[in-house]
């Protein structure tokens with residue numbers, strides 16, 4: 806009798822474990838690589854090229870059809886490869902790059918504007934460039950990160 810109870814309990818716990826606990830233990834899906842969908846497309850194009858060559862060899866395709874299809878697949882492949890090249894070399898900045906890559910492809914990113922204004926911490930005079938000494942009061946304009954004067 807005790808054995809049956811024990812078996813029932815074990816089965817019940819196993820079921821509960823399977824149904825409820827393991828769901829929580831499943832790790833979240835891995836972040837998708839920015840090139841994952843491109844790699845998939847590349848693999849699909851290679852597969853199409855293999856199929857095409859096979860069909861050509863067994864005589865299912867005319868020479869013209871073969872050449873035309875091969876050319877379009879190779880063009881597609883080149884496009885995918887260049888897209889991978891644009892994404893792949895910067896894995897650390899992948900999220901930022903993928904967000905702005907479309908815009909970057911259309912036009913070169915503007916160079917960051919130089920920080921023009923530099924104000925004297927003493928008299929408040931403003932200058933078009935950062936200066937070591939204020940042109941108005943002659944005091945040092947070199948400040949450290951806390952905003953204090955260093956020299």
Ligand SMILES: [Zn+2]
Pocket residue numbers: 925926927928929930939940941942943944
């Ligand atoms: Zn000044």
